Amino acid sequence: MTLLPPFPPVSDMARSIRSGEVPPDHWVTESLARISASDEGSRPLGAFVSLVDPHPRTLPPPVDTPWHPSIPLAGVPVAVKDNLATLDLPTTCGSRILEGYVSPFEATVVRRLRAAGAVVVGKTNMDEFAMGSSTENSSVKVTRNPRDRGRVPGGSSGGSAAAVAAELVPLALGSDTGGSVRQPASFCGVVGIKPTYGRVSRYGLVAFASSLDQVGTLGRTVDEAAALLEVVAGHDPLDSTSSTRPVPPMGAADGRGVGGMVVGVPGEYVSDSLDPAVRRRIARALEVLSSGGAEIRRVSLPHTRWAIPTYYILAPAEASSNLARFDGVRYGSRAPGVRDTHELYEATRSAGFGAEVKRRIMLGTYVLSSGYYDAYYARAQKVRSLIIQDFRNVFASGVDVLFTPTSPTPAFLLGEKTSDPYSMYLSDIYTVTANLAGIPALSLPVGSVDGLPVGGQFMAPAWGEEVMLRAARALERGLAEGGA
Amino acid sequence: MSVSRGEVEHIASLARLKVGPGEIAALTGEMNAILDHMAELREVDVEGIREVVGVVEGGAPTRSPRAGPDPMQRSPAQFAPDWRDGFFVVPRLPAMEGHAGGSGAEGEATS
Numbered sequence: 301m302t303l304l305p306p307f308p309p310v311s312d313m314a315r316s317i318r319s320g321e322v323p324p325d326h327w328v329t330e331s332l333a334r335i336s337a338s339d340e341g342s343r344p345l346g347a348f349v350s351l352v353d354p355h356p357r358t359l360p361p362p363v364d365t366p367w368h369p370s371i372p373l374a375g376v377p378v379a380v381k382d383n384l385a386t387l388d389l390p391t392t393c394g395s396r397i398l399e400g401y402v403s404p405f406e407a408t409v410v411r412r413l414r415a416a417g418a419v420v421v422g423k424t425n426m427d428e429f430a431m432g433s434s435t436e437n438s439s440v441k442v443t444r445n446p447r448d449r450g451r452v453p454g455g456s457s458g459g460s461a462a463a464v465a466a467e468l469v470p471l472a473l474g475s476d477t478g479g480s481v482r483q484p485a486s487f488c489g490v491v492g493i494k495p496t497y498g499r500v501s502r503y504g505l506v507a508f509a510s511s512l513d514q515v516g517t518l519g520r521t522v523d524e525a526a527a528l529l530e531v532v533a534g535h536d537p538l539d540s541t542s543s544t545r546p547v548p549p550m551g552a553a554d555g556r557g558v559g560g561m562v563v564g565v566p567g568e569y570v571s572d573s574l575d576p577a578v579r580r581r582i583a584r585a586l587e588v589l590s591s592g593g594a595e596i597r598r599v600s601l602p603h604t605r606w607a608i609p610t611y612y613i614l615a616p617a618e619a620s621s622n623l624a625r626f627d628g629v630r631y632g633s634r635a636p637g638v639r640d641t642h643e644l645y646e647a648t649r650s651a652g653f654g655a656e657v658k659r660r661i662m663l664g665t666y667v668l669s670s671g672y673y674d675a676y677y678a679r680a681q682k683v684r685s686l687i688i689q690d691f692r693n694v695f696a697s698g699v700d701v702l703f704t705p706t707s708p709t710p711a712f713l714l715g716e717k718t719s720d721p722y723s724m725y726l727s728d729i730y731t732v733t734a735n736l737a738g739i740p741a742l743s744l745p746v747g748s749v750d751g752l753p754v755g756g757q758f759m760a761p762a763w764g765e766e767v768m769l770r771a772a773r774a775l776e777r778g779l780a781e782g783g784a
Numbered sequence: 785m786s787v788s789r790g791e792v793e794h795i796a797s798l799a800r801l802k803v804g805p806g807e808i809a810a811l812t813g814e815m816n817a818i819l820d821h822m823a824e825l826r827e828v829d830v831e832g833i834r835e836v837v838g839v840v841e842g843g844a845p846t847r848s849p850r851a852g853p854d855p856m857q858r859s860p861a862q863f864a865p866d867w868r869d870g871f872f873v874v875p876r877l878p879a880m881e882g883h884a885g886g887s888g889a890e891g892e893a894t895s
Contacts, residue, residue: 387857387858401863402858402862402863403863404856404857404858404859404860404862404863405855405856405857406857497839497840498839498840498841510838511837511838511840537847537852538852538855540845540846540847541838541840541845543841545841603828605824606824606825606827606828608821609821609822609823609824609825610825612818612821612822613822613825620799624800627800628865629865629872629874630860630864630865630872631863631864631865632865633865634865634866638875639875639876640875640876640877640878640880640881641874641875641876641878642800642878643875644874644875645800646800646802647802649799649800649801649802650801650802650803653801658801658811659811659814659815659818661799661801662792662795662796662799662801662811663815663818663819665795665798665799666787666791666795666815666819667822669795669798672785675785676822676825678835679825679826679828679830680825681835681836681837682828682830682833682834682835682836683825683828683830684835684836685833685834685835685836686828686830686833688836721814721817721818722817722818722821725818737839738839762839762841
């Protein structure tokens with residue numbers, strides 16, 4: 301399909317607002333028009349579930365506001381995943397149980413976006429409560445891949461990835477618990493960043509799995525996704541798991557390239573089961589890195605093969621606890637005509653949650669239950685420890701960053717994996733390890749297969765966003781110069 | 785390790801979910817298929833390995849016991865399913881069935 305002409309670079313968009321070259325609502329108005337057009341026809345894109353009121357009174361400040369150069373996102377339209385609390389738009393998490401719910405407080409990352417001058421034009425579609433890898437688990441609508449509307453955009457941040465890829469907005473926020481920013485970025489052909497656990501506040505992010513969740517950023521380029529990350533990152537007293545470490549200058553381009561850098565390639569991530577066409581794109585990317593002066597070194601992360609079972613025990617376990625709050629008492633939907641509180645909980649939750657959410661709550665409840673806790677949950681926590689140690693060993697051996705495919709395949713067809721939950725879970729095979737280990741990871745486009753984007757993933761040691769971004773920028777530049 | 789239909793019903797009860805007769809068989813099959821994959825973790829030697837509680841730098845954080853400013857910018861009256869006189873109104877607890885009185889209307893309790 302024909303994609304829209306790209307927005308200018310974000311820095312130019314903001315500058316044009318600050319200088320008065322265009323009216324303050326210029327880019328937001330353009331964005332809303334594009335969003336409307338993208339949903340026309342027999343196969344609407346479906347990236348957004350709610351949009352800001354376009355009335356001029358509700359748009360950014362008037363023309364006589366002093367736009368300070370320190371407001372880097374002045375007037376830039378941004379999309380926000382629908383599990384991040386906003387005051388002016390509903391926060392539904394793609395679920396019937398939160399249909400129409402408007403949060404009484406705002407997520408810290410959204411407040412920081414607004415303080416930087418950005419305008420949240422809408423909330424994006426997602427797999428219900430971030431549980432999924434295709435956005436097909438949304439109770440609201442279908443989101444399609446802008447590159448091929450018969451295919452999924454990935455998930456669970458599929459709406460955000462589709463919105464950026466379709467040039468409806470230049471920037472978006474998502475959340476990443478097991479790959480939910482990186483995998484849709486890979487499927488849609490954009491850049492997606494999951495920061496180190498604790499780099500970005502989770503206050504106002506509706507919790508799925510609290511030890512794995514992180515807010516992530518999506519953009520058209522490494523520079524833009526990194527600039528957005530720098531805006532939202534940093535300690536938040538409202539999130540006790542957010543780090544007090546200073547935020548390094550991630551948005552500024554580091555042109556040093558990869559000369560002298562050691563790039564590790566884990567053998568477990570490029571096994572025979574990898575799609576051959578994806579393997580060729582990854583190999584080409586490694587050639588570009590090598591030409592840029594990087595040493596490519598084969599390494600091993602020996603506990604990788606147990607990452608999916610580990611993740612799909614721990615994440616549902618945490619989810620079963622986090623989603624216990626949705627009971628019809630204080631917020632969200634409430635089942636009518638119930639006799640007592642017990643019936644209230646059961647009827648509300650059964651009607652409000654979709655099949656995948658129920659399945660994961662059931663799994664999580666089971667693995668935490670008496671008699672099964674040691675066999676499943678405690679064991680998975682020990683295997684998680686081994687996975688973390690695998691990464692520490694590799695980085696301690698002199699590897700600066702790791703490079704892998706983001707996903708075993710390009711975007712699959714809508715409906716292709718919905719009948720077999722475990723085959724959907726396997727979409728996350730290369731991404732869950734970074735969440736289990738709490739390390740930063742980034743996906744960027746490294747080519748295409750039959751017109752479908754393929755993503756390559758960098759992973760770095762904890763707090764290593766700078767080295768990860770340096771490598772990603774170099775690869776992005778090298779691919780653009782040499783052709784992917 | 786596999787789950788029986790009875791166990792699935794019990795888990796659903798623990799999770800405050802209602803699973804209808806038509807759903808039990810399918811859900812039991814799905815859970816067993818997934819648990820078969822999870823059983824692969826038995827292959828890992830975890831002798832002497834400590835459980836990871838989380839990946840927060842420096843371990844589980846603590847904070848001041850002092851309450852900060854209230855972040856709520858809207859009253860519960862604007863988002864609660866049922867809000868009256870400063871209380872969330874809910875149906876009566878099952879244990880109160882048959883008891884007279886209560887602080888709300890008949891059949892209601894407040895929380």
